[in-house]
Amino acid sequence: MQFLKKYVTTHFAHEEKIQLELNYPGYEKHKMLHQEFYNKVLEMEQSHQGGFTTDRELIYISLYVRDWLYHHILLEDVQIGAYVNTRR
Ligand SMILES: [Fe+2]
Ligand SMILES: [Fe+2]
Incomplete structure (x- = not known):
């Protein structure tokens, strides 16, 4: 549990920072x-x-x-990548 808490805290913070930098429209929902x-x-x-x-x-x-984690990556995290691709 200690490892999981540390891992998700770091990973989520990093991912949310990237979303903010990208002005990702799903940021608030994703953070929630x-x-x-x-x-x-x-x-x-x-x-x-x-x-x-x-x-x-x-x-x-x-x-x-x-x-x-499996569903979050497949359903939510993947949308960040899709959004980045629309901006290219
Ligand atoms: Fe995420
Ligand atoms: Fe993630």
Whole structure:
């Protein structure tokens, strides 16, 4: 969880900075999606302060993170690239 928090904080901040520099029209929505995911990570961390008690919990978290990142990259991050291409 520590690694995930550090990684997404750095990655999201970098990505949002690029969007601002590009005047990306989806910036506000994209930033909100990042924030929602980060909040979910914090929530999962708080509810597992004592560690993961079952394999099921660990599997749920790893699948949630994997699916969120996968869909976010394919549905949202990809639109930043598409926007950049329209400006060329
Ligand atoms: Fe993103
Ligand atoms: Fe991203």
